[in-house]
Structures are given as C-alpha cells and as structure tokens.
Amino acid sequence: MRIYENQRPPKYIQIYEWVRGMIREGRLKVGDRIPTEPDLAKQFDSSRMTVRKAIDPLVxxxxxxxRQGQGxxxxxxxxxxxxxxxxKPIRFSHEMKQVGLSHHHEVIAAKVINADKRLQQYLNLSEGARVILIKMVLYADGKPMIIERNYFSHEDYHEMLKMNLSVPPLQLLTDEFGIEVKKVKQYISAVCAGKSEMKLFGVDYPLPCIFLEWISCDEKSLPLSVSLCHYRGDSFKFKIPASELVKPDTI
Known part of the structure; x- marks a missing residue:
C-alpha cells in the first residue's frame, strides 16, 4: 500500500520495499546475505545513512x-x-484465538476528555459532553498490530475508570454494566501512521495503515462506544463481502 500522490516515495522507503519484496518473493531466502550498504546506496543513488534507515525497520x-563483520x-x-x-466483525481477542496466535493488550492511557464534534455525532452527545478515552496497543505473536482508541460516554460509564482495564473495554460493558453489543457500524479508510502511531508501532517511517472507525450499538442501534483503530497495513488485509454488480440503469 503506497500513499504518495504524484511523487515517488522517499529513497529509504524505496529501499525498504525493494529488500522486503525480495524476501517475501523468495529471491532472498533465510540465511542469505542481503546486498551490502554500499551496493544498495549505489543501486538507489543514495547515502549509506539512508540505506541504514531503510534496513532498520526490517531488523x-x-x-x-x-552480524558484526559479516553483513x-x-x-x-x-x-x-x-x-x-x-x-463478520469480531473482537481482537476472539480473532486471535481463532487463528491460534498469542495476544495481549497494553493500556497506554485512560482518562476523561471533552468530546469533539465527531464523537458527539457518533455517540449522540450534546456539545460540551465528556467521554472516557481508553487508548491501547494490541499485540499478536508479540508484535504491536493495532492502536485502538476507545471512547465511552463519561456520564453513562464513569465507573469504568475504576475497573480492571486488563479486561477489554467492550467486555467490561457486558461483564460490569450488563450491556450487550448487538450491532456494529464500520467505516474504513487508508492513512499513514503519524508520529504517535510510529512510536507505538516501533517504526521510524510513515507506516501505511488501515483506519477503522467501529461504532458499537445495542439491539436498537443506539451507540454505546466508538473505537478508532490503526491496523498495520503490512500485517492486515480487509475482506469485503461479495455483492452483485450494480447495473448502470439502477444508479
């Protein structure tokens, strides 16, 4: 996934994608030495510092x-x-169990903030309303995969901040508040990781991400919470269900 309109990506991104592609396609196999920094610098007309910046994420x-002295x-x-x-929307923990991967989450922040216009709209809140923000990093097989920001009405769920946040927030809705999520609305877009996301993902380049806005609703379609999630674009692909092609005369 490349998000560089009308221009070539930076040299370090070109080198990173070339080496990574060679590995993924099997042209560089496990045990092979990749081209040296001088060779890559010459191939891409760049500096050795740029090459090093490209290889660091692969490390x-x-x-x-x-390997010291070897390459x-x-x-x-x-x-x-x-x-x-x-x-088929599914919670991350349930998805990881299905595919047999170890998983856990780390809470980065849990606090009360003022709801911006987007959150007011999604959660049907009035101007000036406050929300609980629970920001987490979700890991699969030991790697940071998703950065998730969860928002709940402070008026309705203020007790949540006193609870054990090692339990996923949506599970707390059921376990502690007796509320079941019945429906989910989803909006998907393509973005690049910002400085905050780059730091949490452990990279120093604008990693392409899939941005998912997930609105959890009750059986009457009333919103319960909003989750804004950055999915790593190099680790996830999204499946869209098959549909009938719309004919021109129906548009």
Missing amino acids: LEGMVER TFVVSNDIVKLTYDVS
Whole structure:
C-alpha cells in the first residue's frame, strides 16, 4: 500500500520495499546475505545513512539480522498476515484465538476528555459532553498490530475508570454494566501512521495503515462506544463481502 500522490516515495522507503519484496518473493531466502550498504546506496543513488534507515525497520520486524563483520542476513520471511472480514466483525481477542496466535493488550492511557464534534455525532452527545478515552496497543505473536482508541460516554460509564482495564473495554460493558453489543457500524479508510502511531508501532517511517472507525450499538442501534483503530497495513488485509454488480440503469 503506497500513499504518495504524484511523487515517488522517499529513497529509504524505496529501499525498504525493494529488500522486503525480495524476501517475501523468495529471491532472498533465510540465511542469505542481503546486498551490502554500499551496493544498495549505489543501486538507489543514495547515502549509506539512508540505506541504514531503510534496513532498520526490517531488523525491528525480525526479517533480517545484522552480524558484526559479516553483513546483514535474512532470518525470517514470516510476517504475520491477518484477514479482517468486515461482514463478520469480531473482537481482537476472539480473532486471535481463532487463528491460534498469542495476544495481549497494553493500556497506554485512560482518562476523561471533552468530546469533539465527531464523537458527539457518533455517540449522540450534546456539545460540551465528556467521554472516557481508553487508548491501547494490541499485540499478536508479540508484535504491536493495532492502536485502538476507545471512547465511552463519561456520564453513562464513569465507573469504568475504576475497573480492571486488563479486561477489554467492550467486555467490561457486558461483564460490569450488563450491556450487550448487538450491532456494529464500520467505516474504513487508508492513512499513514503519524508520529504517535510510529512510536507505538516501533517504526521510524510513515507506516501505511488501515483506519477503522467501529461504532458499537445495542439491539436498537443506539451507540454505546466508538473505537478508532490503526491496523498495520503490512500485517492486515480487509475482506469485503461479495455483492452483485450494480447495473448502470439502477444508479
């Protein structure tokens, strides 16, 4: 996924994608040494510092390993790739159990903030209303996969901040408030990770992400919470259910 309109991506992104593509396509196999920094710098007409910046994310992702005095070697081509089916919304913990991956989440922030216009609209709140923000990083197989910001009406769920947040917030709705999520509205867009997301994902480049706005509703379609989520674009793909092609005369 590339989000660079009318221009080529920066050199370090070009190098990163080229090396990563060579590994994923099997042209560089586990145990192979990747081209040296001088060779890559010459190939892409760049500096060795730019090459180093391109290779660093591959080291963090566990695909390559630097060996003192020997070079950089491929150690894995196994990047976790998950499919999210938008026609069958499911909680992250349940999804990970289905595919057999270890998982956990870390709470980064839990606080009360003023609701902006978007949250007011999604949660049917009046101007000046406050919401609880629970910001989390969700991990699969030890890797940060999703950054999730969950919002709840402070007036309705103020007790949530006193509860055990090692339990996923939507589960707290059921366990502690006796409320079941029955319906989900979803909006999907493509974005790049900002500085905050880059830090939490452990990368220093604008990682392409899939941005999911998830509105949890009760059986009457009344909103209970909003989750704004950055899914790693290099680890997730979204499945859209098949539909009949709309004919021109029906538009």
